[in-house]
Amino acid sequence: MRLSKLFKNAPTVNVSGLCFDSRKVKPDNVYFCLPGLTFDGHDFIDDAIKNGAICIVHSREIEKKQNGVIYIKVSDVNAAMNQCARLFYGRPSDKMTMFGITGTNGKSTIANIIRSIMNEVEPCGYIGTIAIEYGDVKLMPDLTTPDALFLQSKLADMVNAGMKACALEVSSHGLSQGRVDGINFNVAVFTNFTYDHLDFHGTLENYFDAKCILFKDRVRSDGVSILNIDDKKFEALKSISKAPVISYGIDHEADYRAINIQMDSNSTHFDLVYQGKAYSVMTNLVATYNIYNLLAAIAALHESGVSMDTILSACSHLPQVEGRLEQIKEGQSFNVIVDFAHTPDGMEKMMQFGRMITPDNSDLIAVFGSAGKRDVAKRKVFGELADIYCDYVILTEDDPRDEDPKEIADMIKEGIKNTANIYIEDRYEAIRQAIENAKENDTILLLGKGDEAFIYREEGRAPWIGDDKAARECIQKYRK
Numbered sequence: 001m002r003l004s005k006l007f008k009n010a011p012t013v014n015v016s017g018l019c020f021d022s023r024k025v026k027p028d029n030v031y032f033c034l035p036g037l038t039f040d041g042h043d044f045i046d047d048a049i050k051n052g053a054i055c056i057v058h059s060r061e062i063e064k065k066q067n068g069v070i071y072i073k074v075s076d077v078n079a080a081m082n083q084c085a086r087l088f089y090g091r092p093s094d095k096m097t098m099f100g101i102t103g104t105n106g107k108s109t110i111a112n113i114i115r116s117i118m119n120e121v122e123p124c125g126y127i128g129t130i131a132i133e134y135g136d137v138k139l140m141p142d143l144t145t146p147d148a149l150f151l152q153s154k155l156a157d158m159v160n161a162g163m164k165a166c167a168l169e170v171s172s173h174g175l176s177q178g179r180v181d182g183i184n185f186n187v188a189v190f191t192n193f194t195y196d197h198l199d200f201h202g203t204l205e206n207y208f209d210a211k212c213i214l215f216k217d218r219v220r221s222d223g224v225s226i227l228n229i230d231d232k233k234f235e236a237l238k239s240i241s242k243a244p245v246i247s248y249g250i251d252h253e254a255d256y257r258a259i260n261i262q263m264d265s266n267s268t269h270f271d272l273v274y275q276g277k278a279y280s281v282m283t284n285l286v287a288t289y290n291i292y293n294l295l296a297a298i299a300a301l302h303e304s305g306v307s308m309d310t311i312l313s314a315c316s317h318l319p320q321v322e323g324r325l326e327q328i329k330e331g332q333s334f335n336v337i338v339d340f341a342h343t344p345d346g347m348e349k350m351m352q353f354g355r356m357i358t359p360d361n362s363d364l365i366a367v368f369g370s371a372g373k374r375d376v377a378k379r380k381v382f383g384e385l386a387d388i389y390c391d392y393v394i395l396t397e398d399d400p401r402d403e404d405p406k407e408i409a410d411m412i413k414e415g416i417k418n419t420a421n422i423y424i425e426d427r428y429e430a431i432r433q434a435i436e437n438a439k440e441n442d443t444i445l446l447l448g449k450g451d452e453a454f455i456y457r458e459e460g461r462a463p464w465i466g467d468d469k470a471a472r473e474c475i476q477k478y479r480k
């Protein structure tokens with residue numbers, strides 16, 4: 001592509017690609033000097049040029065010492081890069097129906113339900129914490145919402161592969177770093193807002209402001225914002241939404257409301273009230289928070305033109321979302337549930353569900369830790385929640401990074417006053433002991449890592465079998 005297509009008044013030289021990491025620059029790339037949390041991209045201009053950068057996009061005053069290199073000064077390099085990404089990859093998001101899903105919990109489940117039902121109508125891709133998926137392609141991502149360059153390139157791949165829609169998880173990090181700035185969403189979905197990511201945003205206000213960007217700026221004004229009416233942030237989001245608002249919920253009158261909910265450990269039945277008419281819904285999803293997720297997906301799909309018949313017939317056989325309330329069933333006499341819950345809200349919802357399916361004379365056992373170098377304050381809260389709901393707790397490692405996992409466990413323990421607990425650092429061993437000792441009808445919750453196939457330790461990202469696979473293996477080895 002010509003550089004002049006990306007920047008007005010730039011020379012008409014051809015550029016081969018865009019890059020923000022000097023170490024990955026290829027000949028004839030444009031290098032963007034991003035200001036980072038640890039480094040400043042301006043300090044790596046020489047390296048970028050050595051690797052072949054033909055153009056440097058910068059915001060600081062710099063010495064322009066290399067002949068043959070084009071220097072472009074902008075006020076905001078990140079914003080410039082995000083817009084260039086959109087142009088370079090041919091505005092791919094304008095060629096698909098774009099669903100953007102944000103909120104503290106539920107993003108992956110909603111995005112996967114949307115993709116699964118949408119696929120019955122037209123091909124739909126998915127980008128989020130669990131994977132990047134379209135057609136037969138499945139990639140493991142590093143981030144929930146990828147950086148703008150990678151994101152736009154994957155959206156372009158989706159368009160080329162024939163996708164007509166894409167369900168994209170939009171994280172608060174992604175919104176505040178402008179990773180989705182080149183996308184105009186047809187549908188913006190809000191799940192809920194609870195405590196999370198204070199290590200990055202500093203305050204809950206900043207965290208919420210980041211979430212607002214999707215509804216204030218990134219949804220199309222002729223699109224739709226799908227909001228949870230039972231969440232305390234509903235009114236605030238409604239008041240700033242650029243697009244018309246459609247609500248969903250259980251407790252309050254909503255455009256899409258679930259009433260008469262009946263649930264057991266395997267299925268849920270409820271009546272969906274929409275425009276004064278009640279539709280009977282039978283779904284294999286369980287737990288109240290999943291009914292919210294399902295309502296959000298139903299509203300998003302229906303408002304995009306998918307028929308109620310198509311949506312409701314798909315609800316009874318929704319695919320299991322990996323690591324999200326995943327019930328491990330290997331013929332054992334007790335329940336084992338794997339979930340990604342890693343916020344106080346997510347933990348509490350899982351423990352409430354665990355309590356609901358566990359008979360009074362059986363035990364609810366939770367196996368979890370808390371991530372290193374992330375919100376420290378939530379650790380004691382996790383302990384307090386376990387104290388309320390659980391009969392036994394096994395504390396273990398969960399991405400300790402360069403913190404001592406035992407010290408993290410001790411901080412969780414500060415919240416546990418009455419419930420019996422032990423610390424087993426090795427996560428596999430912790431899962432093994434929980435499974436080996438479980439009694440009939442007990443419930444074991446494996447929380448925090450979902451389907452993740454890695455653990456971040458001091459030495460970096462180490463492979464991890466995954467809680468689901470560890471559980472299956474332990475049931476086979478120790479309970480058969």
Ligand SMILES: CC(=O)N[C@H]1[C@@H](OP(=O)(O)OP(=O)(O)OC[C@H]2O[C@@H](n3ccc(=O)[nH]c3=O)[C@H](O)[C@@H]2O)O[C@H](CO)[C@@H](O)[C@@H]1O[C@H](C)C(=O)N[C@@H](C)C(=O)N[C@H](CCC(=O)O)C(=O)O
Nearest residue numbers: 020021022034036037038039040041044143144145171173
């Ligand atoms: C906290 C955070 O979001 N960090 C992001 C940030 O990194 P940073 O500010 O530390 O970057 P830096 O290391 O200081 O480097 C600054 C610039 O210099 C460049 N550089 C650096 C060194 C060098 O030799 N050459 C060079 O060019 C870097 O490529 C970068 O452009 O900018 C980088 C480039 O865009 C991101 O990759 C990085 O995401 C890191 C990997 C990350 O882990 N982010 C997580 C926290 C995240 O975004 N999570 C969300 C939420 C998930 C959830 O909901 O749980 C997500 O969407 O995944």
